[in-house]
Amino acid sequence: EPEVTQTPSHQVTQMGQEVILRCVPISNHLYFYWYRQILGQKVEFLVSFYNNEISEKSEIFDDQFSVERPDGSNFTLKIRSTKLEDSAMYFCASRALSAGSGDQPQHFGDGTRLSIL
Amino acid sequence: QQQVKQSPQSLIVQKGGIPIINCAYENTAFDYFPWYQQFPGKGPALLIAIRPDVSEKKEGRFTISFNKSAKQFSLHIMDSQPGDSATYFCAASIRRSNTGKLIFGQGTTLQVKP
Numbered sequence: 001e002p003e004v005t006q007t008p009s010h011q012v013t014q015m016g017q018e019v020i021l022r023c024v025p026i027s028n029h030l031y032f033y034w035y036r037q038i039l040g041q042k043v044e045f046l047v048s049f050y051n052n053e054i055s056e057k058s059e060i061f062d063d064q065f066s067v068e069r070p071d072g073s074n075f076t077l078k079i080r081s082t083k084l085e086d087s088a089m090y091f092c093a094s095r096a097l098s099a100g101s102g103d104q105p106q107h108f109g110d111g112t113r114l115s116i117l
Numbered sequence: 118q119q120q121v122k123q124s125p126q127s128l129i130v131q132k133g134g135i136p137i138i139n140c141a142y143e144n145t146a147f148d149y150f151p152w153y154q155q156f157p158g159k160g161p162a163l164l165i166a167i168r169p170d171v172s173e174k175k176e177g178r179f180t181i182s183f184n185k186s187a188k189q190f191s192l193h194i195m196d197s198q199p200g201d202s203a204t205y206f207c208a209a210s211i212r213r214s215n216t217g218k219l220i221f222g223q224g225t226t227l228q229v230k231p
Contacts, residue, residue: 004160031217042223043161043206048216056216091160095217103149103168103212106219108160 002026004109006092012115013082021077021112023092031095032075033106034067036060036088043091049075079114087116119144121209123222130197131230138192138225140207145188147209151219152181152192155204164205165192197229 005024013019025032034046047057049067057065064080075094079086093106123140130136140150148169153161167174167181167190174181178195194201207222 033218035219043219043221045218045220048218050215056214056218093160098212103166105151105163105166106217108153108162110158110160 004092004094004107006109006112008112009110010113010115012117015084015116016081019079019082019114021090021114023075023109024073025075025092025094026107027073028096029094030097032069033093034077035091035093037091038088082116084116087114089113119220121207121220121222123207123225125225126223127226129228129230132197132199134197134229136194136197136227138205138207139189140191140222141189142209143188144209146211149210149212150181150183150190151208153206153208155206161206199229199231202227202229
């Protein structure tokens with residue numbers, strides 16, 4: 001079964017440094033998402049991406065965050081200047097285009113654990 | 118209004134028991150309610166989902182009950198097994214939106230004792 005893959009599985013970065021988290025969504029999917037989960041808390045929506053542009057972003061997704069789909073397969077999340085509170089698990093998800101009344105679920109990767117020192 | 122409230126926070130049952138996890142929402146625009154299962158070190162995996170035009174959906178040992186008027190839905194796990202021990206998240210989204218973003222509940226950690 002096709003799956004969403006994320007790299008690296010764990011990223012340790014000094015505060016103030018830039019970090020790029022990478023995702024390879026499922027190949028025929030058209031909607032892409034980033035979520036984050038702070039340890040012990042719920043999964044929170046960060047941003048959605050469709051047709052090469054951001055379709056929605058949350059309050060968390062401020063000017064320090066950006067997303068890009070540099071080629072036909074990768075989807076990246078960049079944090080320009082990391083803060084201690086950015087430490088979390090970051091999940092990428094993708095979804096196929098819904099056909100008719102069908103519901104297409106979001107498929108999640110196994111996440112990147114980001115630790116800011 | 119965008120929140121989904123989930124309870125209990127944790128749950129311990131004996132093998133064969135029927136754990137029940139409850140969720141409530143306020144936004145009547147939500148029209149898709151999935152449940153996700155998450156094992157340690159893994160991403161959430163879709164378990165089962167329901168739309169508000171049905172009151173119950175069953176897939177294997179997992180059943181969602183949906184009460185549209187009360188704006189509540191719940192997950193029942195029949196004949197629970199130790200392998201069902203995981204964290205369960207309810208979620209909600211608006212299918213006709215241009216994003217389909219998921220709003221998650223706080224999660225329930227389930228332990229099924231042998």
